[in-house]
Amino acid sequence: MMLLQAFIFLLAGFAAKISALMTNETSDRPLVHFTPNKGWMNDPNGLWYDAKEGKWHLYFQYNPNDTVWGLPLFWGHATSNDLTHWQDEPVAIAPKRNDSGAYSGSMVIDHNNTSGFFNDTVDPRQRCVAIWTYNTPESEEQYISYSLDGGYTFTEYQKNPVLAANSTQFRDPKVFWYEPSQKWIMTAAKSQDYKIEIYSSDDLKSWKLESAFANEGFLGYQYECPGLIEVPTEQDPSKSHWVMFISINPGAPAGGSFNQYFVGSFNGTHFEAFDNQSRVVDFGKDYYALQTFFNTDPTYGSALGIAWASNWEYSAFVPTNPWRSSMSLVRKFSLNTEYQANPETELINLKAEPILNISNAGPWLHFASNSTLTKANSFSVDLSNSTGTLEFELVYAVNTTQSVSKSVFQTYLFGLKV
Structure with a gap:
């Protein structure tokens, strides 16, 4: 007869206590997804990493006066030391009129002071310039504002707008530095023309139209929130x-709003997709307005992004109070290359890995010796106010004082009662 000692080892990969701020106000508030203390939130904006302070910055579309979208619309602000726990900060950018909005945009770090906004008192790692859309009933124009205190307060450029198109549907500038040409590159949406325009600049103030990527993929009602980024391949990060x-x-x-992407090449002026296939970033319904960080801590990877964890189809009706909407977890992006039977065919798909920095609670050990595992062999663990991945491990140790003549394979069923 084979005698077994049974160890049930329960390892819970979650934090027993995440943040009092995130749990005290309402039971509906997520434990790790960022939510504003109050008011309405939608698109993430201006993502960047402060390499001097080791701090991540998240800005977002924000209506502090209600739990639905409405004007005036501001740039809210939050900071984090680990991309998981976020601290609300004061409003960063405000519109000039009550019938207007500081719409979506991005942040760059002007290390070399190409804009001329900074002097030597501002650390090059903190020379923040925000590029955003100023929306009024008459037009949508691209503005810039700069910060002298590391991204907490901003001064509007006196000669705004830096880019205008005599349109009410021209928005969401995403800017990055293109090293080969030593130029700033902007993508901006001509939303109802289904066109993503690509601009270049030497100083963030004067912009030249270079090309457009248009009428590709799912069109829907309008294009919004474009972004262009170089993403490493998983098989060879170089x-x-x-x-x-x-x-x-x-x-x-699936209805409402979503993100699509195209894989291709960029030469400093033109983006050319490898094929005309639209690929879906996330098949869930709550992932919109994805934006990537201008820069990162290299230990996390070079391509990180956050999306709005909601959908315009029902975002105004989510039953939370005194806040509405949350952000997705930060995701690390890479490209996965799969070779098919035809060696000339290469499928390239985006891989997204969530970043979740939380402390493990547990482990809890349940021990039973020389006994039959039945429903009576049960135990409980309090998982309240906890979030994360729950892992179960069942370990058998054979009592070697007895002869073992054969191995017995058995299926064990576990029930999780909530």
């Missing part, structure tokens, strides 16, 4: 391709 992200709303295959 190699990379360029990815164009485009949001559409409405018109998602």
